[in-house]
Amino acid sequence: MDENKELDSFIRKSTRELGLEKPPINFTDSIISKIEAEQHKNTAYSYTPIFSTRQWVAITAVIMSVFALAIFGNLNHETTAIAQLVDKILVLPELPVFAFSSTFTYAFLGVGIFVWIQIFLLKQQFQKVA
8 A cells, every 4th residue: 555655656756747738729629630631641541342243233133034934935936047046055955844833933922022122222222321
């Protein structure tokens, strides 16, 4: 306990001898200007997505079309030049015929629609925050 009293008296004596340090003139203004400069530097880099919304829609449409063609399509068509080209590009093995119940189809479509709505709403929410 005596150590604490001695330390306390030493600190008080040192503080009286040295005095309090005063900040330079315009200290607050210089700090605020540095903060504003840092904020302007950060806003120079804005987020730009790699793919635009139209490109995402096109990519999704192509992928969904390929899946729909693979599952529901019939590749046994007349042999025209375009058909032969498509056959060379899309070399797909014979897939078994899938029979989905209407309940499964409606549930799958419903979940897909709700997922897209959720993505759209979350994107809008994040854009409002930023």
